[in-house]
Amino acid sequence: MKTNKLAIDFGNSNTVLAIWDPERGAAGTLRLDEYGGEPGFVIPSLIHYAPGGKILAGNQVVRAGLLASPQTFRWMKRYIGLRSPYSIQTALGKISAQQAAEDFLKLIEISASAQASFDPAEITLSVPLEAFEHYENWLTTLNMRGENRRIRIVDEAAAAAAGYGETVHPGDAFLLFDFGGSTLQAVAAVVQEASASDGEKAGRFCSIAGKSGCGIGGAVLDRWIYEEICRDHSLSPQDPAILGSSRGLLQNCEQLKLNLSEQETAVFDLKLADGRRLSAEYDRSFLERLFEQRGLFRIIREQIQETILQATDHGYPKDRLGKVIPVGGSCQIPAVHQSLANLLGEEKILPGEPMGAVARGAACFAGGMDVYDFIQHDYAVRYRDPKSGDYAFHPIIRKGTHYPTSGPVAAVKVKAACEGQTLLGLAIYEISRQTVLPADHYEILFAENGEVRLLPLTEQEHSAQSLHWMNEQAPAFLKASPPAQKGEARFETTFEIDPNKMLLLSATDLKTGDVLFSKFPVIRLA
Numbered sequence: 001m002k003t004n005k006l007a008i009d010f011g012n013s014n015t016v017l018a019i020w021d022p023e024r025g026a027a028g029t030l031r032l033d034e035y036g037g038e039p040g041f042v043i044p045s046l047i048h049y050a051p052g053g054k055i056l057a058g059n060q061v062v063r064a065g066l067l068a069s070p071q072t073f074r075w076m077k078r079y080i081g082l083r084s085p086y087s088i089q090t091a092l093g094k095i096s097a098q099q100a101a102e103d104f105l106k107l108i109e110i111s112a113s114a115q116a117s118f119d120p121a122e123i124t125l126s127v128p129l130e131a132f133e134h135y136e137n138w139l140t141t142l143n144m145r146g147e148n149r150r151i152r153i154v155d156e157a158a159a160a161a162a163g164y165g166e167t168v169h170p171g172d173a174f175l176l177f178d179f180g181g182s183t184l185q186a187v188a189a190v191v192q193e194a195s196a197s198d199g200e201k202a203g204r205f206c207s208i209a210g211k212s213g214c215g216i217g218g219a220v221l222d223r224w225i226y227e228e229i230c231r232d233h234s235l236s237p238q239d240p241a242i243l244g245s246s247r248g249l250l251q252n253c254e255q256l257k258l259n260l261s262e263q264e265t266a267v268f269d270l271k272l273a274d275g276r277r278l279s280a281e282y283d284r285s286f287l288e289r290l291f292e293q294r295g296l297f298r299i300i301r302e303q304i305q306e307t308i309l310q311a312t313d314h315g316y317p318k319d320r321l322g323k324v325i326p327v328g329g330s331c332q333i334p335a336v337h338q339s340l341a342n343l344l345g346e347e348k349i350l351p352g353e354p355m356g357a358v359a360r361g362a363a364c365f366a367g368g369m370d371v372y373d374f375i376q377h378d379y380a381v382r383y384r385d386p387k388s389g390d391y392a393f394h395p396i397i398r399k400g401t402h403y404p405t406s407g408p409v410a411a412v413k414v415k416a417a418c419e420g421q422t423l424l425g426l427a428i429y430e431i432s433r434q435t436v437l438p439a440d441h442y443e444i445l446f447a448e449n450g451e452v453r454l455l456p457l458t459e460q461e462h463s464a465q466s467l468h469w470m471n472e473q474a475p476a477f478l479k480a481s482p483p484a485q486k487g488e489a490r491f492e493t494t495f496e497i498d499p500n501k502m503l504l505l506s507a508t509d510l511k512t513g514d515v516l517f518s519k520f521p522v523i524r525l526a
Helices: 059-063 076-081 097-115 133-140 156-163 218-232 240-244 246-262 284-293 296-313 334-344 357-366 459-466
Strands: 005-010 014-021 026-029 042-044 046-049 055-057 072-074 087-090 093-096 122-127 150-155 173-179 184-194 203-214 265-271 277-283 323-327 370-372 378-384 391-397 410-415 421-425 427-431 442-446 452-456 467-469 476-484 489-497 502-509 515-524
Touching: 005 097, 005 156, 005 357, 014 097, 014 357, 026 357, 042 059, 046 059, 046 097, 055 059, 055 097, 072 097, 076 097, 076 133, 093 097, 122 133, 122 156, 122 357, 133 150, 133 515, 150 156, 150 357, 156 173, 156 184, 156 203, 156 323, 156 357, 173 296, 173 334, 184 296, 203 296, 218 246, 218 284, 240 246, 246 265, 246 277, 246 284, 277 284, 284 296, 284 334, 296 334, 323 334, 323 357, 391 410, 391 427, 391 489, 410 421, 476 489
Parallel strands: 005 122, 122 150, 173 323, 203 370
Antiparallel strands: 005 014, 014 026, 014 042, 046 055, 046 072, 087 093, 173 184, 184 203, 265 277, 378 391, 378 427, 410 489, 421 476, 427 467, 442 452, 489 502, 502 515
């Protein structure tokens, strides 16, 4: 018997659930009145830990007026992606971003099971292009209802493309622009139809021809507005009066952005903790000037250009991208829409519902739709440069590599560093080379007392966000018997990628001829 499948688009600002119905052969968003906002299927990604152990989630937090409370956790996805140690103090103790996210997802899934029937043994979750392997690993370990289950991971951009399946048809090439709460992504994709032949299943699949993304989303835009409001009133973000009202200020900045997306003018009004009042009327030109100064339109242009260059290399130049599909709440900002229109043409931008596309598409994949994709990040082995003495990186998997590979795509010889060495290894790194970054390198964080802090990122912290040591816990795994001599090239390792995007390692002892590993799964690539 065919069963419904559940998919979740866990977003930084909002979360959407969708169900794949095999009888209808279609996906639809799931409305949760208990937690949903407006529209009803959009659930604010919020969780509040009240005294006495009571937990509120989604729009319950908004309705209770607790968005600015120090016991409310927001931006969970962003903190997990940044590997931030940030936590909030609650009656249940300190709550990390991972724990808050797991509690949040568990609550909404329980609510979903009360409203719709679906297979509890399998769930599909979407991930952004710029997600590191550690974020995907966290998702795959989720066990939200205490059951063993299969967690399926789908690229957000590919899912969004599938989510607009009713407006794109086999053979159509299009550009998807996904601008959500934590990331900005551009994807060139082609929808194709597979016919049943040679034992293969028929159906649709989505072929990715180019993609690019960066970690700039609605949360960053809110921070820019926050700083500008302070500047307009000759106040520092570190002013005690600002810190004492910072959560309310951030909430009002987000609301100003939303209001100016729907109307030409809006009033910003907030009474500070010391009794002073910040009040001013703003029009849309305020956001346009601010976003221009911060380089947002340049960032959009460069991401789209990078995607089009990749698509052109795969045979799909700009003039073959017939449609532009907007996804994510930040696409509803008029200045962002106009930037897309200037770059690609207003006539190409599809109307539609941008908030539920990723969840609907993820549900389509849960129902059996396929995606033909390529690796989004570079992967490299770290080594010590003999000339400079500094660390350098030797690439083993290049960004853009299609998978599965037909055989090894890289080979690395491992030399002994000292006489009589018996344990050798490799330091494997995931490298995210974002083409653009915010000019100011600040991150907005919440202190335990609820205050909003704007903290500059050090070069080391910034590097850590783009460079991740994959096997830091076990870098030495090649045993030399007999021991290796200093400088001896003792092992040869090769790398390939399987259909599940797993990096497979094979290792041979060059002295003895012994095969230590044969296509051993090391990590899942992003």
